[in-house]
Amino acid sequence: MNRVWKVSLAVAIILAAGIATTLILGGGQRPHPAPSTTPSSAPAPATPPTGAGFADPTTDRLGRKITIPNNPAGQILAQREPGPRTECGPGQAVSSPESVMIQRSYGMPILMSATDGPTRLDNTTLLGYRRSPQGAALAGWNAIARTFAAEPAVVIEALGKLAILAPEKQAALTGQPTHPTPEADRYRRLFAAPDAFRILSCDDTFAAVELAVQIPPEPASKPARQWAGIRVNLVWRGDWLVQTSQDPRSLGSGQKYPNLEGWTPWAF
Numbered sequence: 001m002n003r004v005w006k007v008s009l010a011v012a013i014i015l016a017a018g019i020a021t022t023l024i025l026g027g028g029q030r031p032h033p034a035p036s037t038t039p040s041s042a043p044a045p046a047t048p049p050t051g052a053g054f055a056d057p058t059t060d061r062l063g064r065k066i067t068i069p070n071n072p073a074g075q076i077l078a079q080r081e082p083g084p085r086t087e088c089g090p091g092q093a094v095s096s097p098e099s100v101m102i103q104r105s106y107g108m109p110i111l112m113s114a115t116d117g118p119t120r121l122d123n124t125t126l127l128g129y130r131r132s133p134q135g136a137a138l139a140g141w142n143a144i145a146r147t148f149a150a151e152p153a154v155v156i157e158a159l160g161k162l163a164i165l166a167p168e169k170q171a172a173l174t175g176q177p178t179h180p181t182p183e184a185d186r187y188r189r190l191f192a193a194p195d196a197f198r199i200l201s202c203d204d205t206f207a208a209v210e211l212a213v214q215i216p217p218e219p220a221s222k223p224a225r226q227w228a229g230i231r232v233n234l235v236w237r238g239d240w241l242v243q244t245s246q247d248p249r250s251l252g253s254g255q256k257y258p259n260l261e262g263w264t265p266w267a268f
Contacts, residue, residue, distance in 0.1 A: 046124045046153040049073040060102070060109065060192045062214060064268070067103045073124045073154075074105045074112065082115040087133055088202040096267040097134040102193045106149035109193040110142050111266070118142065124154045125161045129240050136207035137197040139240035140232040144211075148187055163242045164235060195227065196263035205236045212263055215256070229255040 051070035058066050069075035077099070085095030097113035104110075110126065112118065116135040119128030126142050129135035139162075146158035159165065194211035201208045212227040233243040 044153060046151065046157045048123055049121070058104075061216065062192055062195075064102060064193075066109065067101055069103050069105065071121075072106060073121050074103050074110055074118075074126060076119060076121065077101065077112050077114050079117070079119055080114055082130075082132075082134075085134075088199065093262055093264050094133050094199050096264050097138060098267055100138075100266040100268050102268070105145070106151055106154050107188045108145040108148055108150075108191060110145045111138050111193060113138055122161060123157060124149075124151075125158050127161070127239050131204060131236060131240075133199045133202045133207050133209070136202065136234045136240045137199070137209045137211070140207075140209045140234055140242065141194060141197075141211055143242045144230070144232065145191075148191070150185075150188065163244055164237070165244060194230070194266075196260045196265045198263045200231070207234045207240070208232075209234065212257065212260055225258075227257045227260060229257060 049071050051072070052075065053070050054075060055068040055070055057068060060066050067075075080098075082095075082098055086092050087094055097116040099114035101112045102109050103112055106124075113134070115130065116132055116138055117129035118126040118138070121127070125146065129139045143158065143162040146162060147155060149155050149158065192214060194213045196212045198210050198212075199207060200210055209232050211230045211232070213230060215226045215228055234240040235243045
């Protein structure tokens with residue numbers, strides 16, 4: 001495995017057991033891909049994306065509408081002020097961002113909203129989230145989605161702009177060879193956008209977010225629906241950035257849930 005994909009996996013490792021999803025930031029077990037026979041070369045910078053508007057929509061594996069932007073990096077939505085809502089209330093479920101849209105970008109589902117961002121594209125990277133727990137939840141998912149984008153140059157750019165990396169990990173992103181892997185392609189096919197989120201703790205500089213990704217039913221003996229929790233910590237540094245952690249215990253991802261009581265469904 002080349003160094004860039006190791007850095008990517010250290011930031012967000014998705015381990016699929018069936019369709020169950022686990023996210024570990026900054027450490028933990030890594031999948032072991034088969035040795036690659038593809039010659040490696042340093043990737044060119046991500047190509048500036050172009051296009052506006054939308055192509056015909058499709059659906060995800062859950063039957064939800066997926067909007068296809070003509071710009072592969074995503075279509076920013078016009079923003080408005082949110083109505084009265086709950087944000088960082090102790091023991092309370094926060095309100096959803098308004099008018100949330102699932103878009104497909106570089107092979108992954110991303111989340112856009114009309115109230116909490118993102119509000120701009122920096123080349124291929126989604127930025128400009130509202131300083132709110134709702135903005136943090138959107139930023140957390142979209143950072144995960146970019147980590148497994150189908151174009152390696154997009155992954156490298158996103159890691160440099162969306163994650164707080166140790167200097168040695170940041171250096172590994174510069175000029176290192178990379179190429180798509182079968183493992184990443186398989187993870188992309190398994191992904192659906194989360195059904196809901198919850199805020200575990202937050203203030204105006206920090207948010208611990210858990211995202212609920214639905215696991216398709218497997219054996220008939222199991223409940224019809226289950227959700228896997230994906231946890232991510234974000235720090236406000238002029239925008240919401242993913243905090244990589246050397247202590248996986250601070251994340252606790254992979255917990256399965258039989259229902260979404262106490263969670264906030266997205267307002268699609």
